[in-house]
Amino acid sequence: MAAIELRNLSKRFSSDARAVEDVSLSVPDGAFGVIVGPSGCGKTTLLRLIAGLEKPDRGEIRIDGGRVNRLAPDRRGTAMVFQDHALYPHLSVRSNLEFPLRTRGVHRAERARRVLAMLQLLELSRFADREPGELSGGERQRTALGRALIIEPRVLLLDEPLSNLDVMLRDHLRREIRRIHHSTGTTFLYVTHDQDEALGLADHLAVMHDGAIRQFGAPGEVYDWPANRFVASFLGRPAMNLLEGNLVREQGNWSVHLAKSRLPIAEDLFGEEVLASQLSDGQTVVAGFRPAAAQPVDTVAERRGVLDITIESEDRVGEQRYIIGGTADGTRITVPWRSASAPVPGEIASYRIDPAHVRLFRADREGTSIGHRPVTPSSPVTVLR
Secondary structure: OOOEEEEEEEEEEEOOEEEEEEEEEEEOOOOEEEEEOOOOOOHHHHHHHHHOOOOOOEEEEEEOOEEOOOOOHHHOOEEEEOOOOOOOOOOOHHHHHHHHHHHOOOOHHHHHHHHHHHHHHOOOHHHOOOOHHHOOHHHHHHHHHHHHHOOOOOEEEEEOOOOOOOHHHHHHHHHHHHHHHHHHOOEEEEEEOOHHHHHHHOOEEEEEEOOEEEEEEOHHHHHHOOOEHHHHHHOOOOOOEEEEEEEEEEOOEEEEEOOOOEEEOOHHHOOHHHHHHHOOOOOEEEEEEOHHHEEEOOOOOOOOOEEEEEEEEEEEEOOEEEEEEEOOOOOEEEEEOOOOOOOOOOOEEEEEEOHHHOEEEEOOOOOEEEOOOOOOOOOOOOOOO
């Protein structure tokens, strides 16, 4: 086991092809770190830099406190699991697991002990004498995982290992990978574009975009308090709703004024210092809230905190039903639909937005969070939609 520390790591493949830009992050010893981001954002390049398959232009890579920039891949104490299984098709599961031990000169008795233990850990004992062509996709991926773990690496790097599998198998193997991590105590760093995988697996979560880490922290923190508008719009299914408006202070209370409504701010979430130093009357901001923060209302006596939405269409995520519609200024947002009847396009639906779940972002290009308040939980987050 070993901690991973990256310090100002950068990699360019040409003057205009920035793959990784000034990345710094730390994954503690024995933790499960996940990097999530859209395709082409630099996730795989970052793993390859840690593994020693690419050389950084600048910055430091430290494993267990030691600088490894100049070490060959086989001297870094890392192993890597790829999207493709990379198994020898003519060898049995047992022989595939044993192969990396043979190449390292491990004694026969020790090889047998480790192979037996790995077959049991991965629940592959009954498939030990089968070749990869006789296995399911999940069994092949577990074999590939075992072949990486059997050399007892200090750090296991996983590059989208489940992306070629169907949804049900991915869900099953995600639970299996979490179980294996708990059993081995090895430091895992896992790359994915799938946010369900990211939120379900991570102790420490990094969101990556255009070669840079946009936010790094506990999954609950990243989901509940996105550090910028990119994270807010990328993480979550459906994503956070974002509406531009102006801050107004009335009778000592702050709210965001939209075209025909006002969203109150739960001032105790931000603190007096933030309210005094970062907010000003009339300031243009972007207010954000998750769909779950919107509650339907039938009669509206008090307009404060209520949005009227012109229904456009219905969407489903699993068992959850949502409507997509436009606010008075034309911004399209997504909110839950809990009625037994079908939504009717063109009708108006009213929703009250819980002030405790309203987040504020700057209206400039960077869109950084105003009053970002990190939270402490480090266990995988359960997302309520």
